[in-house]
Amino acid sequence: MKLALHGVGHSFLGRSVFEGFQLTLGEGEVVALLGPSGCGKTTILQIAAGLIEPLRGRVERAYRRHAVVFQEPRLLPWQTTLANIGYGLAASGMSRSLRDAQAAARARDVGLLPEDFDKYPAELSGGMRQRAAVARALAVDPDVVLFDEPFTAVDVGLKRALQDLVIAAAETRSFSAIFVTHDLSEAVRVADRLILLSGEDGRVLDSRQVAGQRGRRSDREIFDMVDSWSREPEFAELFDPRRQS
Amino acid sequence: MAAGGLNLLGRAGAWLGRYIWSGWAGLAGLFCLVAAWQLGHELYGSFILPAPGETFAKVQQILLSPGFPAIAGVTAERALTGFALAAGIGTIAGAAAGYSFATMRILKPIVTVILGVPPIAWIVLALIWFGSGNGSAVMTVVLAGVPISFAGALEGVATRDRSLDAMARTFGASAVTRFRTVTLPHLLSYMFAAWTTTIGSAWKVTVMAELLSNTGGVGGELATARALFDIPAVTAWIVVTVIFALISDFGILHPIREAVERWRSASLPWGVKR
Numbered sequence: 001m002k003l004a005l006h007g008v009g010h011s012f013l014g015r016s017v018f019e020g021f022q023l024t025l026g027e028g029e030v031v032a033l034l035g036p037s038g039c040g041k042t043t044i045l046q047i048a049a050g051l052i053e054p055l056r057g058r059v060e061r062a063y064r065r066h067a068v069v070f071q072e073p074r075l076l077p078w079q080t081t082l083a084n085i086g087y088g089l090a091a092s093g094m095s096r097s098l099r100d101a102q103a104a105a106r107a108r109d110v111g112l113l114p115e116d117f118d119k120y121p122a123e124l125s126g127g128m129r130q131r132a133a134v135a136r137a138l139a140v141d142p143d144v145v146l147f148d149e150p151f152t153a154v155d156v157g158l159k160r161a162l163q164d165l166v167i168a169a170a171e172t173r174s175f176s177a178i179f180v181t182h183d184l185s186e187a188v189r190v191a192d193r194l195i196l197l198s199g200e201d202g203r204v205l206d207s208r209q210v211a212g213q214r215g216r217r218s219d220r221e222i223f224d225m226v227d228s229w230s231r232e233p234e235f236a237e238l239f240d241p242r243r244q245s
Numbered sequence: 246m247a248a249g250g251l252n253l254l255g256r257a258g259a260w261l262g263r264y265i266w267s268g269w270a271g272l273a274g275l276f277c278l279v280a281a282w283q284l285g286h287e288l289y290g291s292f293i294l295p296a297p298g299e300t301f302a303k304v305q306q307i308l309l310s311p312g313f314p315a316i317a318g319v320t321a322e323r324a325l326t327g328f329a330l331a332a333g334i335g336t337i338a339g340a341a342a343g344y345s346f347a348t349m350r351i352l353k354p355i356v357t358v359i360l361g362v363p364p365i366a367w368i369v370l371a372l373i374w375f376g377s378g379n380g381s382a383v384m385t386v387v388l389a390g391v392p393i394s395f396a397g398a399l400e401g402v403a404t405r406d407r408s409l410d411a412m413a414r415t416f417g418a419s420a421v422t423r424f425r426t427v428t429l430p431h432l433l434s435y436m437f438a439a440w441t442t443t444i445g446s447a448w449k450v451t452v453m454a455e456l457l458s459n460t461g462g463v464g465g466e467l468a469t470a471r472a473l474f475d476i477p478a479v480t481a482w483i484v485v486t487v488i489f490a491l492i493s494d495f496g497i498l499h500p501i502r503e504a505v506e507r508w509r510s511a512s513l514p515w516g517v518k519r
């Protein structure tokens with residue numbers, strides 16, 4: 001076990017978002033958290049990341065470091081790409097030369113070119129910014145990575161490349177991850193297990209293991225799984241146009 | 246080694262070139278002003294408005310006179326001391342207030358009221374409170390300048406990007422690190438605007454206070470020239486004050502801002518000059 005949420009519940013301004021949420025994240029496991037917009041996915045992730053204290057329940061952590069990849073890149077506009085990627089290392093007090101070397105290695109892993117290293121975020125494309133955000137998270141060598149719909153804003157082709165990048169990184173760097181998404185096929189591609197939340201009350205509607213090994217599933221298998229699951233009543237909310245933000 | 250030095254020299258040259266080039270537009274505007282001044286002179290005559298040429302000859306005479314460094318020194322010391330105090334106190338207090346919602350709510354209306362008090366009123370009050378010494382000119386600059394820096398810093402901290410702050414917290418960044426890397430660069434853009442206003446008003450207010458309290462410096466000279474009906478000297482001293490204000494803005498604040506905010510040009514169409 002790396003991370004566990006025990007009976008976690010939270011409310012904003014007295015309005016309950018979800019109650020009694022239970023999650024145990026195993027070693028090297030990637031869990032997809034699925035649900036329509038507004039069901040509390042980001043809140044659960046922020047609780048896991050320690051950004052907000054849950055009003056009810058508790059969080060148990062059995063790891064050294066975590067890192068978060070947000071929906072937006074959240075790069076510092078006044079720092080170069082390389083400095084942004086090394087931000088987590090700088091925050092933990094690593095020297096400039098060490099952190100630049102480590103950041104450059106991670107930047108190359110996510111497909112950034114050396115000529116981009118000195119650019120400011122405003123000079124990067126949207127996809128490159130999100131690559132840099134992923135590199136920044138990986139640079140601190142985290143045991144747990146929390147992804148909050150990281151690829152929603154990028155176009156389809158790039159989305160796939162970035163998903164492959166996460167799958168590969170999870171393999172080689174063996175971190176555990178919670179991957180929040182509202183895209184069923186993305187969940188089926190990147191995760192070992194998925195948890196489906198209700199848009200009504202944030203309740204867990206369904207929790208299931210995804211067959212096959214992550215990263216080895218063919219497009220055909222993924223398509224068939226998504227196709228058959230999306231017919232199940234539990235998943236109906238996910239595809240309800242009224243629930244899309 | 247030599248290549249590195251040459252590269253650095255090239256960069257400095259490019260920077261200077263750009264700086265001077267951006268000055269051209271400013272110069273063009275200034276010449277329009279001088280032309281209008283000349284027109285005013287021709288309409289109203291020397292006694293109301295001395296010609297620019299006459300004035301600049303007088304300015305040259307003033308700048309070269311042996312007493313000038315001492316006179317300018319007195320005013321510069323007051324203006325810059327006042328500016329440093331105002332910017333320091335205002336920025337620190339404003340940034341602190343920006344972090345506290347309650348403080349912000351209480352102080353904002355107070356600052357708005359204080360900002361509404363004209364500098365001339367501060368001069369009168371400072372003369373009453375501190376007498377007509379060195380202190381009253383400096384105090385006036387401080388009183389007029391603190392609210393500007395305070396308001397800028399408060400606004401800067403209050404509008405910091407909280408999502409970037411949250412990002413920094415997930416990496417375990419300390420409060421000091423977060424201030425330095427997330428809040429400060431954002432705050433600085435507000436501060437440069439506030440400091441530019443403050444340093445400009447510091448010169449004006451100092452000269453005003455000196456004139457009213459008759460405590461030497463440029464204001465003292467202005468008072469003397471007025472008493473002697475030496476109108477070219479009056480306009481010349483005004484020009485000298487403006488030159489001081491321009492030097493402190495374009496000679497000090499602007500280059501610092503350019504260096505600190507290089508990243509800003511990244512989002513401009515012509516990008517960052519490297």
Ligand SMILES: Nc1ncnc2c1ncn2[C@@H]1O[C@H](COP(=O)(O)OP(=O)(O)O)[C@@H](O)[C@H]1O
Pocket residue numbers: 012013017035036037038039040041042043044
């Ligand atoms: N800071 C906040 N203050 C008040 N309400 C919030 C806040 N953050 C989220 N909420 C509310 O909590 C619910 C869940 O939000 P969120 O966790 O962001 O959902 P999701 O990420 O699944 O789209 C939404 O109804 C949202 O309006």
Ligand SMILES: [Mg+2]
Pocket residue numbers: 041042148149
């Ligand atoms: Mg969300």
